[in-house]
Amino acid sequence: MRVSHAPVYRRRRRVVLAVLVAIVGLGLGYGTGALVWPRAEAEAAVTPAKSPTPTETPEASSTPTPSATPASSPSASPTPSPSPTFDLTAYSLTDPDSPWVIVNKLNPIDPAEYAPEDLTRIAGMSSAATMRAEAAAAMSALHEAAVAAGAPFTVSTAYRDHATQSSLYYGYVNRSGQASADRYSARPGFSEHQTGLAADIHNGVCDLKACFGTTAAGRYVAEHAWEHGFVIRYPEGKQEVTGYIYEPWHLRYVGVELATALHESDVTTLEELFGLPAAPDYS
Numbered sequence: 001m002r003v004s005h006a007p008v009y010r011r012r013r014r015v016v017l018a019v020l021v022a023i024v025g026l027g028l029g030y031g032t033g034a035l036v037w038p039r040a041e042a043e044a045a046v047t048p049a050k051s052p053t054p055t056e057t058p059e060a061s062s063t064p065t066p067s068a069t070p071a072s073s074p075s076a077s078p079t080p081s082p083s084p085t086f087d088l089t090a091y092s093l094t095d096p097d098s099p100w101v102i103v104n105k106l107n108p109i110d111p112a113e114y115a116p117e118d119l120t121r122i123a124g125m126s127s128a129a130t131m132r133a134e135a136a137a138a139m140s141a142l143h144e145a146a147v148a149a150g151a152p153f154t155v156s157t158a159y160r161d162h163a164t165q166s167s168l169y170y171g172y173v174n175r176s177g178q179a180s181a182d183r184y185s186a187r188p189g190f191s192e193h194q195t196g197l198a199a200d201i202h203n204g205v206c207d208l209k210a211c212f213g214t215t216a217a218g219r220y221v222a223e224h225a226w227e228h229g230f231v232i233r234y235p236e237g238k239q240e241v242t243g244y245i246y247e248p249w250h251l252r253y254v255g256v257e258l259a260t261a262l263h264e265s266d267v268t269t270l271e272e273l274f275g276l277p278a279a280p281d282y283s
Contacts (some may be wrong), residue, residue, distance in 0.1 A: 135253035151220035213248030
């Protein structure tokens, strides 16, 4: 009996064809992938990375970001108040015990027989001249400074009581006449010497003369007496204000505060500083 092999052949052919189709399919799929992948890779290489959009922000740093507000500046120091004006009413101008008492031809000492209670001899002086305690200490200091600067002087006369001034004044009147005496000597009761705050100094050169101001001692006291509380009471060119000729040897103690105020002002007399009437003559 002849056996037919046709069905078997047909089945084998179908299997072979299926295998071939599968193999071809795999090959095409791999080939397609091989062709597509290099292209995608090339496009990725030439395409720039996407920039972050404006709304995208980098991750916040763990370090706090400094504030953009500038640091506040220190509070401004308060504007200093102006220095107080010198008080010209601190002491009496009429009380003979006051260091600022004004004695001139219009303002006599009251009482007329006044005498200070604290008269003291001036230390370091060969003379027996006395002044009120505070003025005596200041004169001693001024003298010591002048000696150290090579401008020595001594006090010829300081405190004079009413009787002594009377004798001195009328001696000048008898010698030169009252009009002349009144130019350089005070009448009794009108002398600064009686207050114990005034002194006449000399150095043996031009004593009691205007040229004393050109000597070493005269120049020194003109420049430095104020530092110790003294003023040249009768400055040059002020006779119509003070009533007396220029006396560079006549020093008046008023205290450092007032002497400094006068030194730093544009005036040279106590009358002008206190706004008092000029006293060229007796009333």
